[in-house]
Amino acid sequence: MAIRERLSGNEAVAFAMRQIDPDVxxxxxxxxxxxxxxxxxxxxANGQVHTEFVAVESEHSAxxxxxxxxxxxxxxxxxxxxxxxxxxxxxxxxxASMRLPIVMTAVNRALSAPINIHNDHSDAMGARxxxxxxxYNETNQEAYxxxxxxxxxxxxxxVQLPVMVCYDGFITSHSVENIxxxxxxxxxxxxxxxxxxxSLLDKEHPVSMxxxxxxxxxxxxxxxxxxxxxxxxxxxIDVQNEFAKISGRQYGLxxxxxxxxxxxxxxxxxxxxxxxxDTVDMLREQGIKAGLLKIRLxxxxxxxxxxxxxxxxKAVAVxxxxxxxxxxxxxxxxxxxxxxxxKADGVKVINYIYGLGGRDVGVYDIKQVYDHLQKIADSGQxxxxxxxxxxRE
Amino acid sequence: xxxxxxIRWHGRGGQGAKTASLxxxxxxxxxxxxxxxxxxYGPERSGAPLTxxxxxxxxxxxxxxxIYEPDYVVVVDETLLASxxxxxxxxxxxxxxxxxPKSPEEIRHYLKDYKGKVGxxxxxxxxxxxxxxxxPNVPMLGAIMAMTGLVEKEQxxxxxxxxxxxxxxTKPEVIDGNVRALKRAMEEVRIS
Numbered sequence: 001m002a003i004r005e006r007l008s009g010n011e012a013v014a015f016a017m018r019q020i021d022p023d024v025x026x027x028x029x030x031x032x033x034x035x036x037x038x039x040x041x042x043x044x045a046n047g048q049v050h051t052e053f054v055a056v057e058s059e060h061s062a063x064x065x066x067x068x069x070x071x072x073x074x075x076x077x078x079x080x081x082x083x084x085x086x087x088x089x090x091x092x093x094x095x096a097s098m099r100l101p102i103v104m105t106a107v108n109r110a111l112s113a114p115i116n117i118h119n120d121h122s123d124a125m126g127a128r129x130x131x132x133x134x135x136y137n138e139t140n141q142e143a144y145x146x147x148x149x150x151x152x153x154x155x156x157x158x159v160q161l162p163v164m165v166c167y168d169g170f171i172t173s174h175s176v177e178n179i180x181x182x183x184x185x186x187x188x189x190x191x192x193x194x195x196x197x198x199s200l201l202d203k204e205h206p207v208s209m210x211x212x213x214x215x216x217x218x219x220x221x222x223x224x225x226x227x228x229x230x231x232x233x234x235x236x237i238d239v240q241n242e243f244a245k246i247s248g249r250q251y252g253l254x255x256x257x258x259x260x261x262x263x264x265x266x267x268x269x270x271x272x273x274x275x276x277x278d279t280v281d282m283l284r285e286q287g288i289k290a291g292l293l294k295i296r297l298x299x300x301x302x303x304x305x306x307x308x309x310x311x312x313x314k315a316v317a318v319x320x321x322x323x324x325x326x327x328x329x330x331x332x333x334x335x336x337x338x339x340x341x342x343k344a345d346g347v348k349v350i351n352y353i354y355g356l357g358g359r360d361v362g363v364y365d366i367k368q369v370y371d372h373l374q375k376i377a378d379s380g381q382x383x384x385x386x387x388x389x390x391x392r393e
Numbered sequence: 394x395x396x397x398x399x400i401r402w403h404g405r406g407g408q409g410a411k412t413a414s415l416x417x418x419x420x421x422x423x424x425x426x427x428x429x430x431x432x433x434y435g436p437e438r439s440g441a442p443l444t445x446x447x448x449x450x451x452x453x454x455x456x457x458x459x460i461y462e463p464d465y466v467v468v469v470d471e472t473l474l475a476s477x478x479x480x481x482x483x484x485x486x487x488x489x490x491x492x493x494p495k496s497p498e499e500i501r502h503y504l505k506d507y508k509g510k511v512g513x514x515x516x517x518x519x520x521x522x523x524x525x526x527x528x529p530n531v532p533m534l535g536a537i538m539a540m541t542g543l544v545e546k547e548q549x550x551x552x553x554x555x556x557x558x559x560x561x562x563t564k565p566e567v568i569d570g571n572v573r574a575l576k577r578a579m580e581e582v583r584i585s
Contacts, residue, residue, distance in 0.1 A: 006422040117434065171457050175431035176418050178453070274455035362458035 002247070003181040009172035012144040012179055013079070013105050013165075014039035018049055019187035020151055022103075023074035023194070026054035026065035028084060031117045032169035033107035036079035059084035063091035063102075070100040071209050073199025075151070078102065081169060082109035085123045089130075095162045096131025097225060098210050101154030102162040104132075105147065108270065108321075109169040110357045118358020119169040121269065125322040125331045131225060133163040133232050134299040136269040138255075141179050143167040145249055146296075148182070151191045152239045158231040160197075168271040170358070186246050229300045236297055253302040255294040256309055258284065262291025264373035265310060267336055268319040269295040272354070272361050276319075279366040290370050295332060303339035310336070311344035314377035317369045319389075321355045329386055348376050354389035365390050397452075398543065399460045402445040403479050404469035406438050409530030413469070414445035416534055416556055421449045423552045424544050429454050442477055449543065467537045468492060469516070469529050474503045485509045490536045490582065492516040492529050497585040512540045514582040523574040524567065531571050535578030550576060 007015065010033070017025070017040050025044075027037035037053075044053040054069075056062045059080050070076040080088065085106055095102050106124045110116040124134060133153060137143040143165060150163040167173065182190075198207045213221060233253065244250040257277050259265055268276055273294040283290040293309055310316055318337070320330025328334065333351035340347060352369055355361045369389065376382055400417070404410025411432040418430030429448040435441065446460045464487035468479050471493040483489060488510030491500050497511040504511065516532035538549050553575055557568045 006418065006428060168457075170431070170434050174434070175429055175457070176415055177429050178422065178427050271457040274457050278456045360459045362461060363456060365458075 001183070003183065005179050005181050006176050007140060007179050008035070008174050008176050009140040009143050009167050010035035010107070010174065011039060012140040012181075013147055014043070015181065016144050016147040016187070017077055018043045019182070019184050020075075020077070020148065020191050021049045021188070022051055022077045024052045024054065024066070024069035024076045025078060026056055026062045026069065026076070027078045027080070028056050028059045028062045030059070030081050030084035032109055032119075032173045033079045033081040033084070033105060035173070036105055036107070059087040060091060063088040063095060066102045066104075067091060067095050067098065067100055070095070070102050071098065071199065072201045073194075073196045075155075075194040076100075076102050077104065079105035079107065081107045082111055082123045085127060086111060089127075092127055092130040092132060094210065097221075099160040099225070099228065100162060101160055103147065103150045103154055104162065104164050105143075106164045106166045107169045107173045108166055116357040117169070119171055119321070120356045120358070121166070121321040122323070122356075124164060124166045125320075125324070127164065128299055128331060131161065131229065132299065133159075133161055133229065134297070135163065135165050135236075136295050136298055137165065137167040137172070138271055138273045138294060140167075140172060140175075140177050141249075142251075143172065144179060144181070145243065145247065145251065148187055148190060149236070149239050149243050149251075153232060153236050155194060155196075156231075156235045156239075157197065159228055159235050161225075161228055161232060166270065171271045180247075182247060190243070190246060233297065233300050233302060251296065253297045253305055254309070255296060257292040257294065259291035259293055259309060259313075261289055263289040263314050264316075264370055264377050265291040265293060265313045266317045266319055266366070266369055266373075267293045267295065267306075267310070267332060269298065269332065270321070272319070272321070272366070275361060275363055276366045279363045279370065282363065282367070283370055288370070288374065298332070301335050301339070303335070304343070306336060307339040307343035310340060310347060313347055315348040315350070315373040317350050317352050317373055319352050319354055319369070321353075323353055323356065348380075348382050350376065350382060350385055350387060352387045352389050359390065361389065397448055397450040397454065398465070398541070399463045400447040400449075400465045400467065400537065401460050401463040402447075402467045402469065403473050403477055404443055404445070404530070405473070406441045406443055408469050409528055410443060410467075410469045411445045413467075413530035413534045414447050416531075416553065416560075417447050417537070419556050420538070420544055420549055420552045421447075424548065426450065427452060427454050433459060442473055463487065465489065465537060465541055467533050469533050480504050480507045483507065483509065488512060488540050488584070490514065490533065490540050492533055494518065497583055501585075510540060510584055512536060512582050512584040514578050516578060519574050519577050519581065523577065524570040531574050532578035535575040536582040539579040539582050540584055546579065
């Protein structure tokens, strides 16, 4: 029987970690992810988990400790945000390139400077090329579910890569909302026992990890790593289908909301997708064929599937909660537009940067984006390719 | 989208407005509703104005923005009336409850002659008499629940008693005082 509860996003994720009962958690506190290791350390203190909790002195050390533990053969988890993720930078690449299936919660927060504790996606978007699998989540429920599934994806023999489970700081992490939890036994059975193929503590099969790699092999190793993250897409599909059987909740690579017959659509990740669904319903009542595509799996990027899903609409706005500073659009926009090139030609695609540093975005803010799209759909002309939602200038 | 009730809390850091919004969410959750309870985080300073929010619905809540057109407003600190536009966007079909010894008629003048229901309760007096300290949030929670009638009174008090036992597990001596403060505020709130 599912358990009806009300939890904040951070509480839900800590609860999932208790059910997963990893071998090692190494973490350093940073707002707004602090509560995740905080609640989890209480489970450790209460003897509710078997986990070795490593309190480190920085996020660089947190990720280093995770790498060491995972390489030794331990199922390892952590959590961070913003500057903490930034400080992990070089270790993120090492975790991915050593093919260590660490699972990390990234509670999305803006990056300094100026210092800001509120939500945007600059932190995780900056790590999008680190080789980590990234899954973005709208609600506490989705974050809880994704964290459980992430263990299976990361550790799958065809993947063997770390996974970052992302959700919005404060908006999701600190808001208390309804959630359906799975029973402990169900989660335990779903994630199963971790049996790494290679580990440093397996003395019957000694291996070396993180070796010096000369031009003779480095390129081939990167090619294998690229193949592994490519495999993650099908593995996620399979794991999600299996998860649907125990939870009744079916997830896809992305979510389509009233997109089938839509003339205009937005592409958006995390909590604002929920707000935008209310906007879609409001516009539908007015007879406007609005739709939405919510990003879930961002790395690897399901390019063909997204291009196909958007191929029938007249105009699309891709919403980025990170600036990117390419002067050619935000990170999701660049990937979506590139995916559509040659596959969905003729669809007008524009970019909106929104909500940086926690700027609140409501139903009527999103409506402005659809109004803009309607104008483009009617005229067939794109006036502004790059836009900033609700900016004062 | 079904009928959704939205509540906005205005308080000052340290007065427990955030906790009150979470307790309210909990009470409504216990009656089978979908709920949201969340503060608007700023620089956390004792005494600084802060806002917290609740949404309550019979259907899953998808919107994740602040609340701009609340059905109800709770003002946990009367001094905020001078500096914060507490009735901004407040629906006239709803109401506002203020922590003050003044009458609703007197307070209405400070609310730009807001047309909806106005409630007042002396949460300071209740809190100091029942808890021996100034914690206005629980009396204000009682007052707003009395105004909205979202939950049947006895059920609400029972639900809150359970929450207090959970929340104050390490200091059970404050449980009875909080229950008394809650009940008194529900009785003593004046609404016009």
